[in-house]
Amino acid sequence: QLQLQESGPGLVKPSETLSLTCTVSGGSIDNSSYYWGWIRQPPGKGLEWIGTIYYSGSTYYNPSLKSRVTISIDTSKNQFSLKLSSVTAADTAVFYCARRTGGGKFDSWGQGTLVTVSS
Amino acid sequence: DIQMTQSPSTLSASVGDRVTITCRASQTISSWLAWYQQKPGKAPKLLIYKASNLQSGVPSRFSGSGSGTEFTLTISSLQPEDFATYYCQHYNTYLYTFGQGTNLEIK
Numbered sequence: 001q002l003q004l005q006e007s008g009p010g011l012v013k014p015s016e017t018l019s020l021t022c023t024v025s026g027g028s029i030d031n032s033s034y035y036w037g038w039i040r041q042p043p044g045k046g047l048e049w050i051g052t053i054y055y056s057g058s059t060y061y062n063p064s065l066k067s068r069v070t071i072s073i074d075t076s077k078n079q080f081s082l083k084l085s086s087v088t089a090a091d092t093a094v095f096y097c098a099r100r101t102g103g104g105k106f107d108s109w110g111q112g113t114l115v116t117v118s119s
Numbered sequence: 120d121i122q123m124t125q126s127p128s129t130l131s132a133s134v135g136d137r138v139t140i141t142c143r144a145s146q147t148i149s150s151w152l153a154w155y156q157q158k159p160g161k162a163p164k165l166l167i168y169k170a171s172n173l174q175s176g177v178p179s180r181f182s183g184s185g186s187g188t189e190f191t192l193t194i195s196s197l198q199p200e201d202f203a204t205y206y207c208q209h210y211n212t213y214l215y216t217f218g219q220g221t222n223l224e225i226k
Binding site (some may be wrong): 031037047049060096105107111112 | 155162163164212214215216217218
């Protein structure tokens with residue numbers, strides 16, 4: 001069964017770069033049928049798509065975050081990663097990694113990790 | 120950009136009720152719409168994809184319909200485990216947009 005697990009610091013200082021990794025188990029990240037994405041959810045608020053990556057390295061970003069986001073993939077480790085630069089308190093959120101299948105649906109999700117931006 | 124607007128924002132209902140949540144797109148999106156259920160402290164769970172297709176393992180009391188700009192998620196007979204927040208999500212050329220969510224609470 002596919003499992004996704006987010007990892008990374010739970011606390012990041014303002015103006016610094018948030019870095020998270022998603023480790024995929026139970027399936028191969030270089031399966032051409034899937035894309036891999038990051039979605040965030042500020043406390044008490046709704047879901048916001050951050051970006052998506054294909055095993056080839058092709059990336060697609062939310063236009064509102066594009067200038068600060070980098071998503072990369074390491075097929076040898078079955079992992080993909082998120083970097084969000086110049087963070088502020090508004091970037092405090094639970095960050096989820098997820099698998100995107102045909103038709104644009106996210107069918108498997110990690111449990112989420114809370115990242116707080118604070119000095 | 121395509122905006123997704125859900126209504127109502129909050130819905131109060133009782134076990135056994137039939138409930139409907141609506142998601143409207145700011146422009147036509149064909150059938151590229153998914154619905155998710157999220158419980159507190161948990162990741163979203165995919166319920167419906169391509170507007171009306173039930174995800175494997177999801178109870179048949181959940182159904183989706185619509186195309187173009189208006190979509191609905193219906194729960195035919197509410198069960199205690201269905202009280203949660205529901206989100207619609209649109210996909211368009213590698214971009215994804217979520218609705219703001221509908222909180223389904225116990226009356």
